[in-house]
Amino acid sequence: MEIVGRSLEHQRLLAQLARVAPTMTEVLITGPTGVGKERYARYLHEQSRQHGGGFVAINCGALPPDLLENELFGHVAGAFTGAHLKSEGLIASAEAGTLFLDEVDSLALASQVKLLRFIQEREYRRLGENRMRRADVRIVAATNADLLEAVRDGRFRADLFFRLRVVPIRVPPLRERPADILPLLDSFTHHYAAAYGLPPVEYSRGALRWLEDYAWPGNARELENCVRYLTALQLGRPVEPPDIDLLDPESSHPELAPRLRLDLAFQRAKRNLIDDFERRYITEALRRNGGNISRAARASGKARRAFFELMRKHGLHGSAMR
Numbered sequence: 130m131e132i133v134g135r136s137l138e139h140q141r142l143l144a145q146l147a148r149v150a151p152t153m154t155e156v157l158i159t160g161p162t163g164v165g166k167e168r169y170a171r172y173l174h175e176q177s178r179q180h181g182g183g184f185v186a187i188n189c190g191a192l193p194p195d196l197l198e199n200e201l202f203g204h205v206a207g208a209f210t211g212a213h214l215k216s217e218g219l220i221a222s223a224e225a226g227t228l229f230l231d232e233v234d235s236l237a238l239a240s241q242v243k244l245l246r247f248i249q250e251r252e253y254r255r256l257g258e259n260r261m262r263r264a265d266v267r268i269v270a271a272t273n274a275d276l277l278e279a280v281r282d283g284r285f286r287a288d289l290f291f292r293l294r295v296v297p298i299r300v301p302p303l304r305e306r307p308a309d310i311l312p313l314l315d316s317f318t319h320h321y322a323a324a325y326g327l328p329p330v331e332y333s334r335g336a337l338r339w340l341e342d343y344a345w346p347g348n349a350r351e352l353e354n355c356v357r358y359l360t361a362l363q364l365g366r367p368v369e370p371p372d373i374d375l376l377d378p379e380s381s382h383p384e385l386a387p388r389l390r391l392d393l394a395f396q397r398a399k400r401n402l403i404d405d406f407e408r409r410y411i412t413e414a415l416r417r418n419g420g421n422i423s424r425a426a427r428a429s430g431k432a433r434r435a436f437f438e439l440m441r442k443h444g445l446h447g448s449a450m451r
Contacts, residue, residue: 132168133316136306142169142298149296150176155248157233157293158271160300163350166271167231169300174227179267182226185219190235197240201247204256220253223266233270233293234279238286245289268293303345303352310341313349317356330359333367334444335408340373342405369446370412408443411436420447 134140149156150173158166167186174184192200203218220228230236236244247253248268252261270293279285303309314332322329332340345351359368393401410429414436418424425447426436440447 130168130320131316132165132172133312134306134309135312136308138301138306139309142300143172145298146173147176149173151178153179153267154295155267155293156269156296156298157276158269158298158300159276160271160273161302161348162273163348164300164302165349166273166300167229169298170227170229170269170271173269174229174267177227177267179226182266183223184227184229185223186229186231187219188231189240190232194237194240197236198243199256201244202253202255205258216255218253218255220247220264220266221262223264225265227267227269230268230270232272234272234274234276234285236285238284241286241289245286245292248289248292303348307341309349310345310352311337313352314340314356317353318360321357321360325360327360327363330356331367333369333446335370335412336368336373336444338404338443339370339408342401370408371416404443407439408445411439411443411445415440415445415447422447 132143146169156170156173158169160166170186171184174180187197187200189197199216199218201219203216203221230244243253247264251264251266253264254261276285276290276294280287280290303313314337318329321327340352340355347354355373359372362372364372411425414425414429415422418428422437422440423433426433429436431439439445
């Protein structure tokens, strides 16, 4: 899936990755869960001289230490019980390409020692084998943890930390780059429509504004899953705010509160907060009254015409609340 975005932060990320791509230096990508660290790692690989080789990813937190070493370095037949066939290992699969180590903070200390040696020497030994093998691979690591804190706590080796962090890349959470929300939404919408063989989801103006104003604590992954849900739902009409299961107006989760946009001028930021309140209030009034505009207006203490004008302003429809 193509990596997309309009924010200044996103453009800076791509520019930084493009600058370091021609080298073989190690890169450490940090950022909270769901921001798309692997997608940025793939972009780095595609821009590099190693783009003709493989991009091989491994989740370091998904395997115990003994299996992790076997996955990385491989083994010869008979190296251990059940090893009837040889395994090349992921390092060999990534030859002349990129090895992506996700959740690198999960590596056991014993595994960290072996990884450090491999990065320094670019040599490794398969399990059950005596001879050393050389490898031409680029190492890109990623974590959502504070590795420096892990170093201070003795959970992560300082020498490995500094070896991996030659080029540090930070991917900000989606709430810090709201200009990327709609491009990502469009990309996910068309991708999953094609993947599922279904028509692409359409969104009302109110739904788009709602999605833009949401804080996305789960970042791009949460947005992607939201699109998958809406694509599978196949409403047969444009999506309205009440259709978006992630955004419950009655939720007590603080991350669902309107986001304070400090990147905007005071008056515009204030207008955004007022608009968000109006949209949420009118949506909930309609929901509680089964989409009946007259009843919702009475319950809100507003004239029906004024209530309808607010609905039109925010792209809301009573029929979607029934």
